[in-house]
Structure formats: C-alpha cells, structure tokens
Amino acid sequence: xxxxxxxxxxxxxxxxxxxxxxxxxxxxxxxxxxxxxxxxxxxxxxxxxxxxxxxxxxxxxxxxxxxxxxxxxxxxxxxxxxxxxxxxxxxxxxxxxxxxxxxxxxxxxxxxxxxxxxxxxxxxxxxxxxxxxxxxxxxxxxxxxxxxxxxxxxxxxxxxxxxxxxxxxxxxxxxxxxxxxxxxxxxxxxxxxxxxxxxxxxxxxxxxxxxxxxxxxxxxxxxxxxxxxxxxxxxxxxxxxxxxxxxxxxxxxxxxxxxxxxxxxxxxxxxxxxxxxxxxxxx
Ligand code: CAA
Numbered sequence: 001x002x003x004x005x006x007x008x009x010x011x012x013x014x015x016x017x018x019x020x021x022x023x024x025x026x027x028x029x030x031x032x033x034x035x036x037x038x039x040x041x042x043x044x045x046x047x048x049x050x051x052x053x054x055x056x057x058x059x060x061x062x063x064x065x066x067x068x069x070x071x072x073x074x075x076x077x078x079x080x081x082x083x084x085x086x087x088x089x090x091x092x093x094x095x096x097x098x099x100x101x102x103x104x105x106x107x108x109x110x111x112x113x114x115x116x117x118x119x120x121x122x123x124x125x126x127x128x129x130x131x132x133x134x135x136x137x138x139x140x141x142x143x144x145x146x147x148x149x150x151x152x153x154x155x156x157x158x159x160x161x162x163x164x165x166x167x168x169x170x171x172x173x174x175x176x177x178x179x180x181x182x183x184x185x186x187x188x189x190x191x192x193x194x195x196x197x198x199x200x201x202x203x204x205x206x207x208x209x210x211x212x213x214x215x216x217x218x219x220x221x222x223x224x225x226x227x228x229x230x231x232x233x234x235x236x237x238x239x240x241x242x243x244x245x246x247x248x249x250x251x252x253x254x255x256x257x258x259x260x261x262x263x264x265x266x267x268x269x270x271x272x273x274x275x276x277x278x279x280x281x282x283x
Contacts, residue, residue: 001112003171004028007084009077009101011042013273014118015090017146020046023070024063025175030072032080039073046071049147081108086171088140090118093242098122099130106131114164116140120191120235121243123250124157124184134159138168141188142177144235153182153190186250187243194231195243201228202261211278229278233271237264 004027008019011033019031019042033039050064059067074080081087087109089101098117105115115137117127128137139155152172156165172179182188187195201214215227232240241262247255264270264277271277 001085001167003086003114003167003174005083005085006030006171007032007080007087009033009080009087009089009105010091011038011073012090013045013144014142014146015088016042016046017049017144018088018090018118018142019071020049020067021147021175021177023067024050024059026066027070027175028072029070030074030080030084032074032077034075036075039075043071043073049145053147077104078108081105081113082110084109084113086114086116086168088116088118090142093119093121093239095122095126098127102127102131102137106133112136114138114167116168118142120239121187121195121246123186124155124160128157128159135161136164138164139182139184139188140168140172141182141190143190150176150178151190152177152179153188154179155182155184155188157184186246191243192247194228194235195240195247196255198228198232198235198240199244199258199261201232202264203258205229205278206258206260233277233279233281236270236273237261237277238270241265 006022006027007030008015009032011031015031019029023029031042050067053059054061054064087105089098091097091101098119102115117124117139118141120141124137124139128134134157137157138160141153143149143151154168169179204214205211211229215229218224218227241257244255244257268274269277272281275282
C-alpha cells in the first residue's frame with residue numbers, strides 16, 4: 001500500500017510539523033485535535049513555517065500552496081481516522097492516554113490502516129498491547145523541529161509486520177526523511193541519549209554552571225548544533241522528564257530525573273512553549 005491519506009492526531013509542535021511535511025510531499029492530510037483553538041494555533045504555525053521555508057528557497061511557492069490545500073483540520077476523531085492509510089498520533093506523552101487512543105483508533109480506522117506513535121520514549125509494544133492489531137502498529141519518531149530535521153527513528157513493536165515496516169519506510173522516504181531503525185526499548189536511540197544529556201545539564205546548572213556556558217561549551221568544544229539547555233527549551237522540560245521517568249521505570253534509578261528537572265516542570269519552565277525555560281522567549 002502506498003501511503004496517500006495521513007491522519008495526524010494531536011496538533012502540537014510535533015503533530016503540526018508532521019502534518020506540514022506530509023502535505024508538502026503531496027499527501028492528503030487530516031490534522032485532528034480536541035479543540036478548535038489548538039487547531040487554529042497549528043494552522044498559524046504551519047503557515048509561518050511554510051512561508052519561512054519558501055522565503056529561504058527551501059520549498060517552492062507551489063509546494064506552499066499544495067501543502068496548505070492538502071491539510072484539513074478537524075476536532076472529530078472518527079472523521080480524521082475513517083479514510084486514513086496511516087494514522088500518526090502525537091498526543092500528550094502518557095501511556096494511558098496513548099493506549100486509550102489506540103483502542104479507539106482500532107475501531108474507527110480501516111482494518112488495513114497502519115497506526116503509528118510518535119512517542120519519544122514509550123515502548124511501542126506497550127502501546128500496541130491493548131489492541132488486537134499489533135502487526136499494524138509501529139513507532140515513527142520525528143525530531144523537533146520536524147520541518148528541519150532529516151532523521152526519523154522507526155521502531156518495530158514485537159508484532160509489527162514486515163509489510164507495515166516497509167510501508168512506513170516508503171512513506172518516510174516519500175516525505176524526504178531519512179529513517180533510522182531503533183530497537184523497541186524505552187527512549188529508543190535518540191531520547192535515551194539526549195534526555196540523559198539534558199538531565200545532566202540541569203544538574204550542572206544547579207551546581208553553579210551558567211546555561212550560556214554549558215551551551216557554548218557543547219557547541220564549541222563538542223560540535224553540537226545547539227547546547228543541551230537550548231535543546232531542553234526546544235523539546236520541552238516535561239518531555240525530557242517523561243523520557244527519564246520511562247527509562248527509570250524500565251532500566252533503574254540511574255535514569256531518574258534530577259529533582260530540579262521535576263521542579264522546573266512543576267514551575268512551568270518548560271521552554272519555548274511556555275515562553276520561559278533556561279532562556280526567556282516571552283518577547
Ligand atoms: N520551520 C521553519 N523554520 C524554522 C522552524 C520550523 N519549524 N524552526 C526553526 N526555524 C528557523 C528559525 O526560525 C531560524 O530562522 P532564521 O534563520 O530566520 O532566524 C532558522 O530556522 C534556524 O535555522 P538555521 O539552519 O539557520 O540554524 P541552525 O543551523 O542552527 O539549525 C537546527 C537549526 C536544525 C534546529 C539545529 O540547531 C539543530 O539541528 N539543532 C538540534 C535539534 C535537535 O537535536 N532536535 C532533536 C531533539 S530530540 C527530539 O525532537 C525528540 C523528542 O521526541 C524529544
């Protein structure tokens with residue numbers, strides 16, 4: 001099956017990015033969220049991103065038009081799921097929420113539809129375990145910011161079929177992404193390494209290092225494109241904390257989030273999405 005109709009569930013930063021890149025590649029996309037305000041925000045951010053990419057010559061004005069025409073926005077889950085070849089969920093990082101969503105999707109989607117999770121840390125087999133179609137379930141882990149990052153992790157659950165895997169690979173190639181296969185353990189490859197790095201940076205700030213210095217050191221001394229404090233602000237402190245908690249649950253206490261990371265989450269210092277993290281984005 002060639003993926004043509006894609007439904008994205010959850011219109012936050014990741015969901016809207018996935019909708020955007022899928023539509024630029026010519027897929028018919030439905031972006032679903034539970035309320036109209038979230039959908040409005042997603043629409044504006046997609047328009048902003050497309051215009052920025054077009055202004056830099058990274059996509060053509062024709063692609064902007066095709067993409068904008070190719071995305072439908074809806075609050076109705078059944079409408080989004082009904083005709084989809086591929087559903088990608090990008091909802092809140094919570095196992096129960098994702099499992100409940102997959103149970104619903106199983107009843108709403110065509111029997112041959114592929115159901116993918118964009119979770120950054122939860123094992124795919126665990127999400128799939130509440131459904132009766134583990135062969136059609138897969139992890140497709142996009143990176144933030146989705147329109148700029150080429151790499152995507154692709155994760156087979158215990159029951160994922162070769163057909164599902166090959167179809168998901170072909171979809172990623174069609175939308176211009178480079179798939180990397182990761183084994184189905186908490187955090188996969190990328191979050192397993194990056195969450196630890198960001199958690200350690202939080203610890204180092206508490207020990208007295210300045211975020212600016214940590215970031216500068218990692219950019220100039222280790223060649224990272226952005227430092228771990230900037231990165232935490234980009235992905236969101238709550239995402240890194242959830243990743244650490246999931247890994248601590250599966251691998252033991254050495255992955256426990258630092259208490260200061262938890263405090264920052266409780267204080268709403270999530271980063272760009274709340275306007276304040278290590279840096280101030282309120283202006
Ligand atoms: N759409 C369009 N433009 C965007 C954008 C988007 N979604 N997001 C940012 N930009 C723009 C910025 O506004 C900026 O624009 P200006 O040039 O007008 O200021 C520009 O992109 C920055 O891009 P550059 O290429 O000039 O800058 P750069 O060389 O620093 O690259 C980057 C930016 C690609 C983000 C780079 O810093 C990078 O690779 N950072 C690491 C990101 C990373 O590690 N992502 C993975 C995080 S982990 C994850 O996502 C998994 C998870 O589940 C938590």
